[in-house]
Amino acid sequence: MSFKFNEDVFRDNSFNEKIKEKLTAALNKGFHSDPNSKSSSNLSDLNQYDIINDSNKHKEKSDILKSKIIVKSTNFPTIPKFEILDLDINTQPRSLVKGICKIIVKDAMVQLQTVIESNLLLVNMKNSPTFIKPKLIENNSLEIPIIMTFNQISLEAISNVFVKNNSLSISFNDVNLDFNFDCSIKILQNTIEKRLKDSMHLLFKDVLPTVLFNMSQSWFTNNHNTTHNINYIETPIPESTTTTPTKLFDESNLKNKGITSLPKTIFDEVDLQELSPKNMIRLSTIVSSRHTLSLHGTSGLHSMASIPGCLEKQNLYRFISRMPSLSNYYSAYRIPPNSDTTKNSDKINCINSNHYSHDNNCLPERVLREKKYDLNQIIDIQNKLYERSTADENEKPKRRTIKLNKKHKKKQENNQVIRQSTPTFEKFNLPILTDETKKTIKNENNNNNNIIDDESSYSKTNLSPHTIFNENQEYFIEKNHEMLHNTTIHTNDTLNSEIFSNNTVHNMDLKDIKLLSKKRINSLGSSAKRMSFVGINNLYNNSGWKWGNEDNTTVLPPPPYRL
C-alpha cells in the first residue's frame, strides 16, 4: 500500500465506532426538516454524506421514512488500501498536483436500521371535494422497522486526483463495486437493491466528486484562511491589470475575517466606464502595436518600442541583457562558450552573440583567480538584482539571527527569528583613488587601448576594470551600467560595431564624469521611489538608442519601469 493506514485504529474497533457515529450523524442531517426528529447533526464537515443521502433517498426520505436512519453496525475487518500509481507536480503556471490512485476496500459491512411508513389505504384529501370522500379513511401510518445489511462490500476503484491551489477534484475512472444486500423486508429487497445499484453510477460519476470538491474547499479555506487567501484571490485574475488594488485589498480583508461566501466582483462594468475615451484609445494603441507575427523587435534595431516608455515583450531580452549582472560585468573574463569557431561572428551578429544568452548570474572563476574582483561591485550588482526580483518594494531581505549556545559545542535548538534587521546599504567603504591611479586612468583613456578585448593590456597596466569607476560611489554605479550597456549591445549598433573598445573608452570622458556624478542612486531600503532603469540615460547621448519614437534631440527621462 502506498498510503499507510493506522492499523491500531482498525484493530481496536475505534474506526468502526467512529464511522458508525459519523455515518449516523450524516445520514440524518437532512432529516431535521421533519419536526419529529431532533437534529443531532452537528458535524458540519460531513455534509458529503448529506448530499449522497439527498440524491439517493430524496423521495423516500420525505415520504416514507419515519425515523432516523441508525447505523447499527459497521465492520471493516481488512484495512483499506490506497495506492498512488502515478504522480505529477506542476508549479507553473499554477500549482497543480495530479495523481492516479487506486482504492481498495474489502469485506466491509454496514448495517442500517430505520422505520418506514407504509399505508395502502392512504387517501390524499388535500384538494379533493368532500363528496368523493370515501367512508372509510385510515390515514394513520403503518410503521414498519426495516434493517438493511450491506455485506461483503468490495470496492476497487482507480481515480484521478487533482489538487489545485485549494481544491481537490477526483474523477473515478474504473469502479468495481460489489456487495451483498440483505433486507429485513424480503419483498422490498430486490427493488431496493436494483435502485441502489442503478444509482451507484451517478454516485461515483457525479455526487462523490462534487462532494469531495466542496469538502476540500471548505477545508482549505477554513484551515489555511490566512495563508491561501492571497493565492485564492489572485489566481482567477492573472491578467486583470485594471482591477483596482483597493478592491482586492478589501476582499482579502473580508476573507481574513472568515466571510468566505461573499461573491467576488473582479471586473465590473462600472470600471470600464471610469476609463476615459482617451485612455481607451491609448490602450487600444498598445494592443494594436502588438499585432505582429514577428519574433524580433518590431521597430528596428535601435529603438526599444514604438510607444515611448513602453517596453515590449519581444525587446525584453535586450533589456535584461543590459541589466547589471555579474556575467555581464565580468563578461571579458568569461570563458567563451564556443571559443574557436565563431569568435568573429560573435561580434557582428547580435543574435548569436553570447551576451544575449540568459544564463545565470555567475561570477567567472577567472576573476577570482586573477584577483580582479571588486567586492563592492559584486554586492552592488546583487543588491540591484534583489531589488528587481522582489515584487514588493518594502519587502526586506531576510536576516535571521540564530543563537548558538556553545557550551556543549552543539547546535542547540536554534532560537530562530529573533529579529529582522533593517537593511542599510547607504554607503560602503570605497577605496579612495590616489592621484597616481587617477593619472593612470587618464592615460588609459588617452591610449585607446583595447580594454575589454585585449587582456594583455590589463596585465600590463595592472588595472582592474572597475578602478576606473571608483571616483565616487554614485558615479561608478551609473558608469558601470553604461559599460554594461556597451559590452552587451555594441554588436547591435551597426555604425560603431568595428571597434568596440573605442566606444568604451570614449564614454569615459571626464565631462561625463562630472555630469553623472550628480546623480544619486537610491539604495535598497530607502523610502524614496526607485527609478531603476538601467543605463538608459546614457543611451540617448551616444549610440542613438532611444525609447520609442521620440526625437534624438529631446532627452526624455527614463520611463518608470521596474522589472
Add this chain to the structure above:
Amino acid sequence: MSFEVHWEDLQNDATLNAQIRDKLNSFFGSLELPSYLNHIRITDFQIGSHAPEIILHDISEPISGINPDPSGPDENDLQLLFEVKYDDDLQLELNTSLVLNYPSKEFMALPINIKVRFLSLHVLCLIGIFNKGKRIVFSVLCDIEDQEDSIRRQSIGDLLKDKVGSPLERLAIIKDLSIETEIGSDAAPNLSNDLQINDDDTLSELSFSSNPNGATLRNVDKLEQFLVEKLKNFLRQEVGWPSWLTFELDSESSDESEDNDSGDE
C-alpha cells in the same frame, strides 16, 4: 590561500557521520511540524568522498552594511571572503510522512523517502566576524562560473537564448542537486532490491501485483524538481545576499564558528 582539509580522515570516520546524523535528527525533532507532517528523520548520512575546496580570498574590514550591531564598528571586526566549491556524491536519506488526520488522528499516512545523492555548488561567501568573534554573519554573495558551467552553457546556450524575457536569477547557490524520491511505505527489503535494478519497468507491474505490501512510487521526476526548486528558493531567501544569517555565540572563538557556517550548507 586555500584550506587543506584532511577529508580522508573524515570520510572513513563512521562515528562522525553518525554524529552529524544524530544532531540533525535532534534538530528536526525540536521543530514544530505542521499537522500534515508526521516526523522528519534522517536515516542515513555519509559525507562525500571529496573535500570541499575552500579558498580564502580576502580578509578586510567589514563593509558597513553588514554589521547589524547598532553600537558601531569595532577595530577588531573582520570580514572574510571565501570561495567554496563542493562537487560531490554525498549521501543523505530523509524520511518523512504526510498524514491525513481524518476521521481520526493519523488515520492515513503517506511515507516519503528522499535520498540526496549529489550536490554541487560553487559560491563566494562573505563571513563577517564582529564583537570579538561573538557574532558571525554569513551570507552567500554570488555563484561562480567555472569550466564545467561554461561547457554546460555551450551545450544548452542556444536553447536558453530563446527564453526571451526570462528573469535573471540572482543566485542559484545549489548548482546541481540530485534527489531520489520514494513515495509510499517501504516494501519488503528483498523487494526493494529488485526494484532498484529496473525502476521504470517493475513499477507498473508492481502496482498491480498481488504483493501484500503494495507498491512504492519511485523517482517522481516532477516531485524531485519541485523539491530542488523549493530548497533553492529557501536558501536564496535565507542566506543569499542581501539576506544573511547572524550567529550569536555565547563564548566562542571565531574558528569554530566558521565550522558552523560551512556545516550549514
